[in-house]
Amino acid sequence: MEIPYTVSTRPDTGLWNAKVGIWLFLASEVMLFGGLFSAYIFLRLDAPPGMWPHGLLNVPVGTMNTAILILSSVTVVLAWAALKMRRYRAYWWYMLATILCGVIFLTVKLVYEWPQKFDHFGAYIKPEALGKYEQYLGNEHAAAKGLPPRLEITGHLHNRAALTDPNIKEYEVYLDPVNADPTNPAMDRPHFLYVPPTHKLAPIEKEDVERATMFLPTHSAYFASYFTITGLHGMHVLGGVLVFIYMWLPVSKKLYQRNPEHLANRVEVAGLFWHFVDLIWIFVFPLFYLL
């Protein structure tokens, strides 16, 4: 049976069906992400001072990924326009560019950004032990400057076995710059460029630690929302890429030869989804990377 109104408009809506369908789907997506964003706002507003980390993400890499996603939004519009002008060759190339942008975005996320988090360590110090670690925290300096208190020591965990072995009594941490030199005014604000942990090794006794984890969702409400929202967004990017690959493969050329307008409409609908994914990222990027 032929699906009706793939190309021609339906009299009562004035639109072809898939157009209405994708907008209804995007409306439901707004609610899906809206729920997560409101959870983020709630967690963030209620976070006690010093409990919402800043500057843990790599800003230049995030900026680059934002640019890649915007670029891919442009190429998908160009691909659609090329189809409308019946230039299949140009369409094929623009589509390839879009797919590559999506793949680069995901690769950066999964191969670089996330693993770097999984490899980073943080230990929240018990309130009564904060004084003992003042040389790494610099809370007097922070208080004098009106900065939020520093409750966590972060860096590269040298003895990873300490996470699981109860016989090891302390964590040996190669300190992040802010903990290596906490009273340096340059550390008052997050760095633009990512600065790796220093070679300064600090022992942190387990009994002084409230909670210590790698930068996983268990680390804090911040990382829980970061991984949930960027993970869901990443799955949307993956979905978009798979659909684009299907439209780029020779299978779709057959449709083009039979009914080019039908393929153009498919690309338009997939493009609408892709722009929506781009739009979500436009909010995710400043919320998690910059603020």
Next chain:
Amino acid sequence: MVGALLLVFTGITVALSYVDFGARKANIAVAMLVATLKAGMVAAIFMHLAAEKRLIYRILIFTGFFVLGLFWLIYLAWYDYPVFH
């Protein structure tokens, strides 16, 4: 082109986050304002909402209403907790 403009705005967002507007709230407000502007550009031009049929607008008005309701619930719930404000 819109794409280039969006890239410029991305740069502006990054730059502005290193400017201190006096309060964290002000910085968040500015960043969200720029993001909303960018999102508006994506929706109006890339998603060609600027020239779309009325039915689509109706769906979107409906969505906007409910998503604002969702955020309003958060605002209500905020005062339910005896925590650090």
